[in-house]
Amino acid sequence: MSKGSDEGGHVDFTPDELMTVAASRALRNDDVCFVGIGAPSEACNLARLTHAPDIVLIYESGTLQTRPDVLPLSIGDGELCETALTTVPVVEMFQYWLQGGRISKGFLGGAQIDRFANINTTVIGDYDAPKVRLPGGGGAPEIAGSCHEVLITARHSARTLVDTVDFVTSLGHGSGPGDREAAGLTTAGPVLVVTDLCLLEPDPETRELVVTSLHPGVDRDQVVTATGWEVRFADELATTPPPTAEELQVLRDLHARTEQAHAGG
Amino acid sequence: MAEFVSLRDAVARYVHDGDTVAMEGFTHLIPFAAAHEIIRQRRRNLTLIRMTPDLVYDQLIGAGCARKLVFSWGGNPGVGSLHRLRDAVERGWPAPLELEEHSHAAMAAAYHAGAAGLPFATLRGYAGSDLRRVNPNIASVTCPFTGEVLAAVPAHRPDVGIVHAQRADRAGNVLVEGIVGVQKETVLASTRSIVTVEEIVDDLAAPSPNSVVLPAWAIDAVAVAPRGATPSYAHGYYERDNAFYIAWDEISRDREQFEAWLGEHVLSAGPTGAPV
Numbered sequence: 001m002s003k004g005s006d007e008g009g010h011v012d013f014t015p016d017e018l019m020t021v022a023a024s025r026a027l028r029n030d031d032v033c034f035v036g037i038g039a040p041s042e043a044c045n046l047a048r049l050t051h052a053p054d055i056v057l058i059y060e061s062g063t064l065q066t067r068p069d070v071l072p073l074s075i076g077d078g079e080l081c082e083t084a085l086t087t088v089p090v091v092e093m094f095q096y097w098l099q100g101g102r103i104s105k106g107f108l109g110g111a112q113i114d115r116f117a118n119i120n121t122t123v124i125g126d127y128d129a130p131k132v133r134l135p136g137g138g139g140a141p142e143i144a145g146s147c148h149e150v151l152i153t154a155r156h157s158a159r160t161l162v163d164t165v166d167f168v169t170s171l172g173h174g175s176g177p178g179d180r181e182a183a184g185l186t187t188a189g190p191v192l193v194v195t196d197l198c199l200l201e202p203d204p205e206t207r208e209l210v211v212t213s214l215h216p217g218v219d220r221d222q223v224v225t226a227t228g229w230e231v232r233f234a235d236e237l238a239t240t241p242p243p244t245a246e247e248l249q250v251l252r253d254l255h256a257r258t259e260q261a262h263a264g265g
Numbered sequence: 266m267a268e269f270v271s272l273r274d275a276v277a278r279y280v281h282d283g284d285t286v287a288m289e290g291f292t293h294l295i296p297f298a299a300a301h302e303i304i305r306q307r308r309r310n311l312t313l314i315r316m317t318p319d320l321v322y323d324q325l326i327g328a329g330c331a332r333k334l335v336f337s338w339g340g341n342p343g344v345g346s347l348h349r350l351r352d353a354v355e356r357g358w359p360a361p362l363e364l365e366e367h368s369h370a371a372m373a374a375a376y377h378a379g380a381a382g383l384p385f386a387t388l389r390g391y392a393g394s395d396l397r398r399v400n401p402n403i404a405s406v407t408c409p410f411t412g413e414v415l416a417a418v419p420a421h422r423p424d425v426g427i428v429h430a431q432r433a434d435r436a437g438n439v440l441v442e443g444i445v446g447v448q449k450e451t452v453l454a455s456t457r458s459i460v461t462v463e464e465i466v467d468d469l470a471a472p473s474p475n476s477v478v479l480p481a482w483a484i485d486a487v488a489v490a491p492r493g494a495t496p497s498y499a500h501g502y503y504e505r506d507n508a509f510y511i512a513w514d515e516i517s518r519d520r521e522q523f524e525a526w527l528g529e530h531v532l533s534a535g536p537t538g539a540p541v
Contacts, residue, residue: 037343060369061291061444073507074342076292078498081443089477090291090316090446091377094370099389118393122366127399133354135340135347137396138317142370145392171393183393184414262507 013243015196016155017251018215020046021243023107023153023194032056033105034098034143037075039153040107042254043194045071049250058103060139062088071258079261094139098146106147108140109154112165115208115229116179117152117172117190119144120165127167137169144170149188156195162228173207197223199240203232213238267437267484272461272493275486276302279457280311280425283332287314287376287423287455288321291446292342293500295321296429298493299461301531304328314423316372316447320496320513323347324531326362327523333363335421337372344510348517358520366400371418376447378420379454390416426455429494430479431501433462434469437481443500445477452479461490463502 013021023043027033029052035044037059045068048055056065061076065085072080081087088097097103111134112120121140125131144150150172154160171183172190180189193200199213211223212234224231243251270278280286280303288296300321303311312333313322320341325331327349339350353362367375374386387406397403397416406417428448430441439460441448452458460479465487471478481487492499496506496513516526 061293062446063444072343073510074292074505076342076444076446077507078293078443078500078504081293081500087444089449090369091373091450094373095377095388099370122395127395130355133339133346133351136336136338136366137368137394138338139369141368141392141394141396142388142390145390168393168395174393179393184389185392262511 011242011245011248013248015215017248018240018243019153019155019194019196020251021247022199022215022240023151024050024247026151026192026194027052027055027105029054031104032058032102033107034058034060034103034139034147036108036140036143037072039109040151041071042251043153044107045254046247046251049254050247058097060090060093062090062093064088064097069257070261071254073262094142098139098142101146103147104149106143106150108143108150108152108170110152110160110170112160112162113152113154113193114162114165114172116175117193117202117209118165118168118174119152119170119172120167122167122169124166140170144172144189145185145187147187150190151192151194152190153194156197156223156226158226158228161195161226173202176207177205197226208232210234211237213240215240216242267433267460267481267487269437269465270486270488272298272302272488272490275459275488276306279459279486280306280308282308283310284424285312285314286425286427287421287451288427289315289447289451290429290494290497291316291444292319292505293444293446293498294429294441294448294494295319295497296427296461296493297321297495297497298490299427299429299459300325301534303330304527304531314421316369317342318347318350320347320510323349323513323517324527326350326353327359327517328527328531329359331362332360333365335365335367337367337369341510341514344514348514349523352520365402366396367403367418368394368396371403371416372421373447373450375418375421376450376454379422380450383420385417385419387415387417421454423451423455424457426451426458427461428452429461429490429499431462431499432464432466432469433460433487434466437484437487438469439479439484439487440469440471441477441479442472449477449479452484457485458483459486459488460484461488461493463491463493463499465489
């Protein structure tokens with residue numbers, strides 16, 4: 001699926017664009033969202049510029065209720081501070097706002113995500129002799145624990161969607177029902193994974209991620225091949241609605257503004 | 266009481282081989298000029314504390330200044346890996362690097378505890394995370410009132426804390442504006458502290474009674490370092506050089522290329538920060 005088109009055949013989009021649009025639709029106008037950098041930041045700002053104009057976006061640098069005109073390269077770009085309602089110290093950010101339970105959704109990415117939506121951003125391979133040393137946890141371990149719900153987005157491949165993560169940086173559903181509670185958590189954890197192929201949601205009984213919606217033009221075999229476990233499909237499998245012309249226009253404008261801003265140096 | 270000194274003298278006087286050094290600035294106000302002076306003075310065996318090592322510690326690690334890194338997120342923000350950090354961890358170049366790895370929430374809490382003179386910090390954190398398994402400095406503590414089990418980490422008590430700020434007045438009081446990160450906590454948690462500033466002014470002109478001001482008597486040294494946070498930024502003075510952050514990916518990928526960059530832009534560059 002390099003390109004897709006809607007029923008009318010006049011709106012082309014890339015898999016990445018569809019992923020961002022699908023992720024943005026998971027956010028509501030009344031959400032208070034703790035935003036990870038990269039793909040989550042794109043989806044959150046697209047939501048704010050389309051169907052969720054009042055959404056509160058919070059970045060771990062302490063910028064509360066920010067409305068960036070261009071996508072930040074880092075979680076602490078000046079753009080975030082200049083367009084925020086207020087900027088608080090990082091200690092306050094994590095202790096009052098996140099740990100205090102005021103954030104409805106955390107939006108994360110990850111190098112590895114497993115069948116129970118546990119996230120690895122620490123190492124590929126053994127911790128003491130890693131094949132690849134990844135950046136680490138950052139804010140994610142507590143975002144995954146303290147936000148009421150967690151959304152995850154990543155490109156779909158068998159290297160990324162794995163049976164078991166090499167290292168649990170941020171807890172999803174552990175190894176099944178009861179694991180979050182046993183770890184002392186009362187929050188819901190991951191409720192949705194958005195990839196460039198499909199949507200996955202935890203099975204209410206087993207907590208294993210199940211494909212609930214295929215993106216337009218994607219078939220089951222593609223998803224099976226690109227998933228590191230024997231992935232199951234929901235009985236009532238949906239088709240993700242394609243991006244609307246408006247969603248695509250807003251997203252492309254956002255990208256164009258961002259590229260122009262970051263090229264300046 | 267803050268003393269105005271050159272950056273060269275501040276580093277010579279307050280940063281010693283084997284010290285535990287915290288250089289903070291959360292994406293904003295990262296003290297690059299001070300780090301480059303530490304590299305020029307060839308400090309060795311430092312334990313470096315920083316939430317986001319960023320390019321600044323990638324450079325210190327690649328230059329061979331570090332023995333250990335205490336951190337929570339070691340990437341090039343929005344770009345990818347820190348290649349010098351990875352080379353040290355994965356291949357021991359230029360020297361092996363011991364890691365003590367936390368989450369942001371725990372690092373912030375540890376600075377907070379250090380500033381508050383407490384021995385450790387508590388947080389509702391690390392639930393189900395393997396970080397507990399690989400870092401013996403992540404422990405548990407039971408609340409004596411409710412019985413809730415919480416995570417505990419030792420307070421950060423660096424030998425030296427170094428931050429960059431917008432400006433100081435002639436008494437040495439310092440104003441920090443914008444994303445203030447954990448700068449205040451870092452200075453207050455540290456035994457000795459160095460603050461580099463963009464400029465010295467007659468009147469601090471703090472815009473609000475609630476502005477973040479570090480009193481002169483809580484700081485050891487103030488050194489002038491114009492553009493001392495480049496390629497990060499100083500709110501109200503200059504913007505983040507995002508193009509350099511992107512370029513660093515290529516510069517730092519290769520050892521020889523990194524060393525050439527270090528030679529040209531750090532080692533043979535003159536010390537910044539003239540005495541007042």
